[in-house]
Amino acid sequence: MAAELVKIGIEPEVAETIAETFTVSDLTVDREELLAAGIEEYYADDIMNMLGIEVVGEVKPGDIESKVDSSPLPEKIKDELKSKLRAVRKKLTREKLESIIERVEREYENARVEPREAVGIVAAQSIGEPGTQMTLRTFHYAGVGAIYITVGLPRIIEIVDARKKPSTPAMKVRLTEEYASDRHKAGKLAMEIEETHIRDIARVESSTEDMCIWVCPDERELIKRGIEWREVEEKLRSLDMPVEVYRSESGSLGGKFKIYTRDNSYHELLRLEERVSNMLVKGIEGIKRAIVRKSPDGEYMIYTEGSALKKVSRLEGVDFTRTTTNNITEIAEVLGIEAARNMIIDEMMSTLDEQGLDVDARHVTLIADAMTMDGEVKQIGRHGLAGEKSSVLSRAAFEVTVDNLLEAAIHGEIDELKGVTENVIVGQPIKLGTGAVKLVARNFNFNYGESR
């Protein structure tokens, strides 16, 4: 037997060992036994191959990778499948691997939505039902520190209505590494962002006696907000009005300004007082408050009341790529329609989540897709999606019935009765799911009596 093995290319020494240990029939058994007999792995594999026996435990990590990657499954399922397969790799054979993947593909295919399924209606119900649970806890606000953000149903309505400006605009400003780890720096930046008006740092008084306005900066406020006397003076001089400066002591922050009106009317004086009070000394217009907090991942970040994405993102220390606002219209303007779509999904999911409601992301995604279909954020309602439906009856059934019918009559619109609402109104089967298919039967000779 040793000679035969040498003939097919096995080295004499190895052949000798094999011949001594095994009978020919033994060779059909196991690779493990070859190894146990002191044959090197390399040779053992060769022998097994020559005998045409599949080597056990043949599936390598790369096999799982390449096999799974070549399947048409979505990425996330592939990743999950890969990690699960890797855990049991030792027990797999090629055959098993293939049949597992095939089975997963089949299951995935079965789980897919059927063509002509009314996904919109399912989405509406899936969000509508939890919505009823939200109504009772409607006007509660929850925020970070002292910042209040609309939550619950009012927020959902706001998103779906695509308001130009939410009732409580707010931003989450993420910071660059340097600022995110330093509370002091983050605090300073917050101060730069928060809008500061003259009225926040000074007492503004009008004096009818000599028709002028007194501006008395509060020393402590100036220091707290890091504003210098010079800045205030420059601001007031930019008014282009006669300004007199009275410093209590040069170098200190004490002192006051006296501003004269051009014409000596009382009306003018009041207007000037208003104008001076509302002058912006520092910060970004629209940011009413900015608060530094630690984010869930342990970085310092700034939460703001009010929103100005474009301006805030230009500041040094702000990590623009992770900074967001809850104003979806603003997102669409600054970052584009796809970002707005993402934000609609994020905002709705987090609002629902906050209320302890578990809604599948697919329903929310469908809404976001429908709202952003035409490249701009459209509301779901009379002035948006519902108002643009092609069916007259469907529009009339939604809101402002008479207006819609009248409009349609004037223009001679025709309803094709293709949608759901129209067909419910006229009492026809709805063309959805199984109703979507028309069946034409040829005149077969059916044998009803037979069982097969």
Place this chain on the structure above:
Amino acid sequence: MKKGKVSILAHELVPPHEVMTEGEVEELLNRYRIKKEQLPKIKTTDPVIKEIKAKEGDVVRITRKSRTAGKFLSYRLVTK
């Protein structure tokens, strides 16, 4: 900003957009048996469209991140 203006394409909310070649568009339309106009739209005034300099009539491929599928390809027709 210190290092000059950062492109909006770097923002985490903005998925990658790329203009498709004519062949790719044709293949896409044949696959779904649709006309170009049936695709979702994106405006020429969209900041991302301006940034990648796509023209009216182009089709952009958008590689979205999906909560359910991981990665998801979507297409939009650039319109006025």
